[in-house]
Amino acid sequence: AQKVTQAQTEISVVEKEDVTLDCVYETRDTTYYLFWYKQPPSGELVFLIRRNSFDEQNEISGRYSWNFQKSTSSFNFTITASQVVDSAVYFCALSEAARGAQKLVFGQGTRLTINP
Amino acid sequence: DVKVTQSSRYLVKRTGEKVFLECVQDMDHENMFWYRQDPGLGLRLIYFSYDVKMKEKGDIPEGYSVSREKKERFSLILESASTNQTSMYLCASLRGGRAYNEQFFGPGTRLTVL
Numbered sequence: 210a211q212k213v214t215q216a217q218t219e220i221s222v223v224e225k226e227d228v229t230l231d232c233v234y235e236t237r238d239t240t241y242y243l244f245w246y247k248q249p250p251s252g253e254l255v256f257l258i259r260r261n262s263f264d265e266q267n268e269i270s271g272r273y274s275w276n277f278q279k280s281t282s283s284f285n286f287t288i289t290a291s292q293v294v295d296s297a298v299y300f301c302a303l304s305e306a307a308r309g310a311q312k313l314v315f316g317q318g319t320r321l322t323i324n325p
Numbered sequence: 326d327v328k329v330t331q332s333s334r335y336l337v338k339r340t341g342e343k344v345f346l347e348c349v350q351d352m353d354h355e356n357m358f359w360y361r362q363d364p365g366l367g368l369r370l371i372y373f374s375y376d377v378k379m380k381e382k383g384d385i386p387e388g389y390s391v392s393r394e395k396k397e398r399f400s401l402i403l404e405s406a407s408t409n410q411t412s413m414y415l416c417a418s419l420r421g422g423r424a425y426n427e428q429f430f431g432p433g434t435r436l437t438v439l
Binding site for chain 2 (some may be wrong): 218244246253254255304305311313315316
């Protein structure tokens with residue numbers, strides 16, 4: 210069965226520190242997709258990035274970067290020079306291509322607090 | 326600006342009441358989803374719909390039903406609310422049903438059952 214684990218329940222850092230959010234997944238499929246979503250205090254989840262199982266290239270978008278390693282089944286998310294606006298709950302999620310209609314499996318979420 | 330809206334941000338109901346949570350999307354998406362979010366459990370799928378009048382059970386459908394009479398609207402129904410259904414409920418929509426597409430979420434409804 211597919212599973213996503215975000216072992217860090219809460220992280221608190223001071224502004225401008227770098228922070229990494231961990232995500233470990235389990236799946237038997239060879240084709241799958243991994244996602245990161247951000248949930249700010251307003252409530253709605255906002256899509257950040259998608260990665261397919263055949264693309265292990267790391268990605269950087271401004272202060273955000275993602276490290277996908279199939280060998281360790283991990284898809285970690287790093288924020289460089291964190292800012293107060295980065296405070297949110299972050300979710301990692303997995304979608305298996307073979308299941309037809311998309312069904313996302315979410316991790317437990319990591320609450321990130323950036324202190325000024 | 327694409328949007329998923331939910332009828333209420335906060336709702337307080339009594340045990341045994343029938344509760345309707347409404348979700349509307351303006352993106353002409355085929356797929357719609359209802360999740361509940363609880364601390365330490367992440368988001369769990371209750372029901373989803375891949376077309377009008379079509380529905381499938383998610384991982385935790387017990388105590389819930391859904392209705393999709395129009396493409397843009399997906400309703401979650403608690404037939405007889407219980408205190409263990411106190412939670413945050415999130416609606417989402419998805420274009421095309423492809424596994425690689427991102428879902429768009431509403432702001433959530435925080436339901437308290439007394």
